[in-house]
Amino acid sequence: MTLSSPELDERTDLRARYDVPWTTVVWDDPVNLMSYVTYVFQSYFGFSHDRADHLMRQVHVDGRAIVASGAREAMERHVEAMHGFGLQATVERAPGADA
Template sequence: MATAHPIKEKRSRTGNKARLGLPWNVVLHNDWNNSMPRVVVVLKRAIPGMTYKRAAAVMYEAHRNGRAVVKSCHKELAELYEERLLGKGLSASIEPA
């Protein structure tokens, strides 16, 4: 006697994921209101995974060139990081990568 096997629905993995769109850059702008060591500490605390070495490199680039890309990520995360930096008194913005 044959048993009936239930038919399993196939689910698309891509259908469950939100489309992220283009990456956005979080940009740090040079200012004269914050000391260099303070900028490094704020970057380290505000951006997950940011090392002191990378934070110092970003700070020096912003100091020399007037701006530096802190991180590239999807727009909502870029907005969060921009808000964190602005909240700590740094000058930051976001732009499409």
């Protein structure tokens, strides 16, 4: 039995939607110092001090910041790492991604 092109394309589209549009979100908490959050962003993600400070301030002011995006498995690893540093983090679909 041979698969037609439309069926193959549909399966590829579903796989692409599952793999790509995910983010790591870090949430504000009353425990960690702002300098520590900046340090974590620099040491784990390799962000410059300015970028890490900007994201930390976004966490502090907005209550959350998207710190990474990509495949779901990679975002889950980032969340685990953030938990290891004592930060609250979750995996979410990227803004505008189809559910």
